[in-house]
Amino acid sequence: MNIKFLETFVWVARLKSFRLTAEKLFTTQASISSRVAALEDELGARLFLRDSKGVALTAEGQRVLEYAEHMIDTLDSLKAAIKDPNQTRGRIRIGAMDTVIHTWLSALVTRLTAAYPALEIEITADTARNLCEQLEKGYQDIIFQTDMVRLDTVRNALLDRFPMHWVVARGSSYDRQYTSLNDLAAERLVTFSRNSRPHQDLLNLLHSSDVLSTRINCVNSASAITRLIRDGFGIGVLPLKLVQAEVANGNLMALEGVASLPDMDIVATWRTGSGIALVEDIVEIAQEVSRTDIGRNQMSAPIPSP
Structure with missing residues (x-):
C-alpha cells in the first residue's frame, strides 16, 4: 500500500x-x-x-x-x-502575531535553524483571529496567538503571559496622575485590533467598572501603536515588553496607580493527528525559548519611575 x-x-x-x-x-x-x-x-x-x-x-x-x-x-x-535532525527537510509554516514577532520569535527561529539547518521556515505575521482561521483552513502548521482554540482537531499550549500596562509618551499631555479609571478612560486609548483579546479585555474592564469610553482606537500593528503613543496620540494599552527599548531610553513610561489590566496570554496552537512530530518538536522549543532570557531580548530591564 x-x-x-x-x-x-x-x-x-x-x-x-x-x-x-x-x-x-x-x-x-x-x-x-x-x-x-x-x-x-x-x-x-x-x-x-x-x-x-x-x-x-x-x-x-x-x-x-x-x-x-x-x-x-x-x-x-x-x-x-x-534520522539525523540536521537532515530534516521540508517547509514549516509559522503564523505569529506582532507581540511574538517583536519579542522572542527571532530567538525561536535562531534555535530552529540551528536544530534543523535544512528546514525551510515560512513566517506569516497577522492578527490572532486571522491566524486561527488560517490554521483551521490548513494554511499554517503552527500559530502563536492569544486564545485557546476549541476544536477537536487542534492542540494548545500556553507559552507565555505578558503583563499589560497603560503606556504614555514621557512629557506628553498624557503624562500625569490619574485619579480614577474614569479619569483615564476619558482620554484617547490605543490598543490592538478590534475584537482581539487585548481589545476585549479592555472593554470588559471598562464595562465591569461602569466606565464608558468612546475613544478606543484599534491598530493592527505593534510598531504603529508604539509610534502613535510616542508621538502623543493617546494612552497605549499593551505589553511593556513591546516598548521596553522606548521605556529604557526615556521616550515612553508606564502609568502607575491605575486599574490593573488582564495579562496577555501567548498560546501555541497546532493540528493534531499523524505526521506532525516536527511541529510538536517546534512547540517544545518555543516553550523553552519563551521561558528563558534568550527569548526576552533584555526585556527584563528595570522600568524608569514616572
Whole structure:
C-alpha cells in the first residue's frame, strides 16, 4: 500500500478539502483526487462523500482513518529513530502575531535553524483571529496567538503571559496622575485590533467598572501603536515588553496607580493527528525559548519611575 496515498487520505480527512490538501502537500488538486481514487480502488471502499458543502468521511472512511493514522505514526517514529535532525527537510509554516514577532520569535527561529539547518521556515505575521482561521483552513502548521482554540482537531499550549500596562509618551499631555479609571478612560486609548483579546479585555474592564469610553482606537500593528503613543496620540494599552527599548531610553513610561489590566496570554496552537512530530518538536522549543532570557531580548530591564 502506498504510504503517500494514506498520508493524502489523512490530510483530506483533516482539512475536509481536496484543494486545501493540495496546497498543504504542494501538489495539484487533480493529483490529490487521483491518490484518493487509487486508495479507494485498492481498499474496495468509498472513503469520502463530496457535495457543495465540502468533503465528509463515509463510515468506511472513518474506520480506515484510525488505521491510516496509526500506520503513519509508526512510520514517523521509525524515521525519527534513525534520522539525523540536521537532515530534516521540508517547509514549516509559522503564523505569529506582532507581540511574538517583536519579542522572542527571532530567538525561536535562531534555535530552529540551528536544530534543523535544512528546514525551510515560512513566517506569516497577522492578527490572532486571522491566524486561527488560517490554521483551521490548513494554511499554517503552527500559530502563536492569544486564545485557546476549541476544536477537536487542534492542540494548545500556553507559552507565555505578558503583563499589560497603560503606556504614555514621557512629557506628553498624557503624562500625569490619574485619579480614577474614569479619569483615564476619558482620554484617547490605543490598543490592538478590534475584537482581539487585548481589545476585549479592555472593554470588559471598562464595562465591569461602569466606565464608558468612546475613544478606543484599534491598530493592527505593534510598531504603529508604539509610534502613535510616542508621538502623543493617546494612552497605549499593551505589553511593556513591546516598548521596553522606548521605556529604557526615556521616550515612553508606564502609568502607575491605575486599574490593573488582564495579562496577555501567548498560546501555541497546532493540528493534531499523524505526521506532525516536527511541529510538536517546534512547540517544545518555543516553550523553552519563551521561558528563558534568550527569548526576552533584555526585556527584563528595570522600568524608569514616572
